[in-house]
Amino acid sequence: MSNxxxxxxxxxxxxxxxxxxxxxVRAPIYRPSDFLWSRDVERCALCKRCVQQCGFDAIRWENxxxxxxxKCVGCHRCEAFCPQKAITIAPNPQFxxxxxxxxxxxxxxxxxxxxxxxxLLTSMGNDLPYPILWDHLLLDACQVTNPSIDPLREPMExxxxxxxxxDRIQIEMTDDGPELAEDIAPSLMLEVPIVxxxxxxxxISLNAQKAIAMxxxxxxxxxNTGEGGLHEDLKPYAHRAIVQCASGRFGVTxxxxxxxxxxxxxxxxxxxxxxxxxxxxxxxxxxxxETRMIPTGSDALSPAPQHDIYSIEDLRQLIFALKEASNxxxxxxxxxxxxxxxxxxxxxIVRAGADIVYLDGFRGGTGAAPTIIRxxxxxxxxxxxxxxxxxxxxxxxxxxxxxxAAGGIRSxxxxxxxxxxxxxxVALGTGALLAxxxxxxxxxxxxxxxxxxxxxxPALTRRLDPYLGSRRVANLVxxxxxxxxxxxxxxxxxxxxxxxxxxERLRAVGLDSTTMEILGVKPAGAGA
Amino acid sequence: MRIDxxxxxxxELNDRIRQAVAAGEKSFAxxxxxxxxxxxDGISGDIQIAIHxxxxxxxxxFMDGPTIRVRGNAQDAVAxxxxxxxxxxxxxxxxxxxxxxxxxxxxxxxxxxxxVGIHMKAYRGKRPVVVAGGTAGDFLAEYMAGGLxxxxxxDRRPGEPLVGDWCATGMHGGALxxxxxxxxxxxxxxxxxxxxxxxxxxxxxxxxxxxFCEPFSLDADQLIRDDYLRIAPISPRPYGAKYAA
Numbered sequence: 189m190s191n192x193x194x195x196x197x198x199x200x201x202x203x204x205x206x207x208x209x210x211x212x213v214r215a216p217i218y219r220p221s222d223f224l225w226s227r228d229v230e231r232c233a234l235c236k237r238c239v240q241q242c243g244f245d246a247i248r249w250e251n252x253x254x255x256x257x258x259k260c261v262g263c264h265r266c267e268a269f270c271p272q273k274a275i276t277i278a279p280n281p282q283f284x285x286x287x288x289x290x291x292x293x294x295x296x297x298x299x300x301x302x303x304x305x306x307x308l309l310t311s312m313g314n315d316l317p318y319p320i321l322w323d324h325l326l327l328d329a330c331q332v333t334n335p336s337i338d339p340l341r342e343p344m345e346x347x348x349x350x351x352x353x354x355d356r357i358q359i360e361m362t363d364d365g366p367e368l369a370e371d372i373a374p375s376l377m378l379e380v381p382i383v384x385x386x387x388x389x390x391x392i393s394l395n396a397q398k399a400i401a402m403x404x405x406x407x408x409x410x411x412n413t414g415e416g417g418l419h420e421d422l423k424p425y426a427h428r429a430i431v432q433c434a435s436g437r438f439g440v441t442x443x444x445x446x447x448x449x450x451x452x453x454x455x456x457x458x459x460x461x462x463x464x465x466x467x468x469x470x471x472x473x474x475x476x477x478e479t480r481m482i483p484t485g486s487d488a489l490s491p492a493p494q495h496d497i498y499s500i501e502d503l504r505q506l507i508f509a510l511k512e513a514s515n516x517x518x519x520x521x522x523x524x525x526x527x528x529x530x531x532x533x534x535x536x537i538v539r540a541g542a543d544i545v546y547l548d549g550f551r552g553g554t555g556a557a558p559t560i561i562r563x564x565x566x567x568x569x570x571x572x573x574x575x576x577x578x579x580x581x582x583x584x585x586x587x588x589x590x591x592x593a594a595g596g597i598r599s600x601x602x603x604x605x606x607x608x609x610x611x612x613x614v615a616l617g618t619g620a621l622l623a624x625x626x627x628x629x630x631x632x633x634x635x636x637x638x639x640x641x642x643x644x645x646p647a648l649t650r651r652l653d654p655y656l657g658s659r660r661v662a663n664l665v666x667x668x669x670x671x672x673x674x675x676x677x678x679x680x681x682x683x684x685x686x687x688x689x690x691x692e693r694l695r696a697v698g699l700d701s702t703t704m705e706i707l708g709v710k711p712a713g714a715g716a
Numbered sequence: 717m718r719i720d721x722x723x724x725x726x727x728e729l730n731d732r733i734r735q736a737v738a739a740g741e742k743s744f745a746x747x748x749x750x751x752x753x754x755x756x757d758g759i760s761g762d763i764q765i766a767i768h769x770x771x772x773x774x775x776x777x778f779m780d781g782p783t784i785r786v787r788g789n790a791q792d793a794v795a796x797x798x799x800x801x802x803x804x805x806x807x808x809x810x811x812x813x814x815x816x817x818x819x820x821x822x823x824x825x826x827x828x829x830x831x832v833g834i835h836m837k838a839y840r841g842k843r844p845v846v847v848a849g850g851t852a853g854d855f856l857a858e859y860m861a862g863g864l865x866x867x868x869x870x871d872r873r874p875g876e877p878l879v880g881d882w883c884a885t886g887m888h889g890g891a892l893x894x895x896x897x898x899x900x901x902x903x904x905x906x907x908x909x910x911x912x913x914x915x916x917x918x919x920x921x922x923x924x925x926x927x928f929c930e931p932f933s934l935d936a937d938q939l940i941r942d943d944y945l946r947i948a949p950i951s952p953r954p955y956g957a958k959y960a961a
Contacts, residue, residue, distance in 0.1 A: 305960070308960055442759075483952070487952060491835065
């Protein structure tokens with residue numbers, strides 16, 4: 189063996205040339221499938237519907253349906269559409285020997301990376317068992333001394349205004365009676381304290397976006413274009429849209445900015461804080477290309493930061509560029525991922541002139557994100573709401589902006605707790621998709637959604653009827669609104685405004701004292 | 717319409733312009749402009765704006781059609797997400813010019829700063845064109861997705877690089893032309909390739925160089941005879957192989 193030290197890139201005579209880096213090694217590694225697909229042969233009518241329904245080509249026809257379990261994502265589309273109810277999809281019992289450190293998920297991911305050398309992608313929200321703080325918070329109720337209110341016969345107020353509120357109200361007397369002395373800044377009026385989260389055309393299908401837009405119109409709330417522009421077919425719903433301006437500036441024109449009810453600057457997303465978006469070229473269909481105003485087949489890259497925003501001052505510059513472009517007629521929202529320093533960042537955003545701050549917790553959904561980012565970056569939205577609300581109150585600027593909280597709002601109870609912690613409204617993304625039939629298989633990034641929700645393949649998107657979809661989404665929100673009224677009544681208040689930021693009406697179970705201090709919530713058992 | 721911008725807040729200045737545009741005014745001369753931001757922001761139509769002085773950041777942001785002529789220098793973020801129109805700057809211009817620009821033209825006679833042409837994009841008949849008469853700073857054509865960027869390098873000081881470092885990082889569309897030579901290491905070779913411009917390339921850029929030269933009384937025929945490099949993306953999908961599922 190020679191002692192010569194080779195300079196980088198220079199082989200000594202005795203040294204074998206370094207192997208070239210290779211990709212896509214198909215080595216025989218045992219990787220059990222996640223699911224087993226089986227059919228009851230006696231019941232199966234050999235109708236081939238399962239073959240047609242699978243968006244992932246997991247079922248082929250060989251004198252009968254034959255499944256490739258490795259391709260099955262467990263979306264249950266075939267099962268749902270089997271007229272004979274002959275299909276069963278079950279977790280694969282061929283599980284690996286359990287290991288508490290090297291979980292099955294770790295091993296399977298590692299094997300894929302050993303094969304491909306790639307960054308793993310996933311979709312929807314974080315699926316690791318981090319503590320869920322909603323499930324450690326309980327709401328107060330009235331008994332004897334503070335009577336509850338019966339929502340069945342008393343009016344309940346869920347109406348919510350999002351936007352800047354004045355520092356003080358000045359009233360002047362006119363001949364027509366008292367009037368506000370100053371104009372109120374533009375704001376959004378919501379009939380329910382729930383908006384729909386930003387989901388772009390491209391990440392979801394046009395039918396899915398249309399279903400949500402129609403539901404927003406019917407409910408008297410707002411949907412959010414995401415950063416994919418505004419499709420021609422959705423212009424009738426534009427007055428109910430929050431239009432997004434993100435780092436890729438897809439489809440952003442002065443007309444677009446003026447078409448919506450509000451404008452949102454997207455800085456970050458809970459599922460992927462600090463990283464950009466990336467719609468792969470194969471999802472950029474002719475229609476998506478038209479809406480984003482980019483060529484077909486080209487990657488739609490949203491750079492990680494907006495490269496014109498490196499400071500609060502830069503953010504202010506864009507906020508006011510948007511306000512100038514919309515003649516100061518629209519509230520401007522700034523969406524950020526909940527991260528460690530979120531309170532100080534939110535304070536800066538409010539001081540930069542934002543009318544709404546949208547906080548997206550680490551459980552928020554996504555159409556596509558690197559798994560490692562989705563699963564390990566950010567903080568819970570519960571914490572973010574509490575610290576941001578507290579910081580803005582301490583600084584005396586809480587009135588200058590409204591807070592929207594998102595990232596894992598699963599029920600009206602989560603919404604009520606978010607509002608009690610200090611949010612003005614919550615945003616619903618995953619919940620709305622579930623209402624459209626999503627089964628949370630987490631394969632949106634493939635663009636093959638069998639339910640027609642997160643795909644651009646016309647054969648798949650036509651499966652989702654936007655009219656029927658909008659009924660389901662509107663039903664969901666109406667049900668939550670009714671539940672919120674029940675909750676308010678039980679708490680003895682008749683307006684959501686009375687619950688807002690009222691942490692005294694929350695108690696914690698099973699939380700440590702530091703977390704309770706940060707949340708500003710007392711332990712269960714502590715009286716007023 | 718003449719507006720004396722001395723001691724006018726940007727909001728008041730722009731409000732006056734917007735109101736006059738709504739009333740049908742087509743031509744503006746803005747005097748004593750001194751750093752007012754957002755001039756021409758979001759306005760559309762066949763409108764001429766002559767600016768005497770130095771306009772502030774975001775000149776012509778989201779603009780859709782008007783022509784702006786700046787007698788002095790311009791600051792940062794000129795032509796931010798501009799859709800159509802023309803901006804001509806007689807002096808130098810700052811950083812982050814033409815961010816997300818989708819159409820129209822930006823001509824800067826002098827030098828341009830960092831991060832010029834980020835995410836410029838072409839779409840159908842729209843093809844944004846940026847011509848810098850002088851040199852350009854770092855991160856030129858970063859994430860560029862479409863359109864045409866031309867750096868002429870006029871009035872170079874000895875030793876002054878034509879373009880800065882990390883040129884064409886993330887580039888996935890459009891083309892960048894530079895007049896003269898640049899060191900290969902300045903260009904992100906994993907995204908973009910560099911080659912000498914041939915006659916067909918020069919035909920592509922000639923009309924834009926002519927349009928650039930016209931307001932500055934420069935000789936386009938002379939300039940086009942020089943050697944150019946053409947820098948273009950290797951792939952419209954630069955990150956296609958990075959991910960696995």
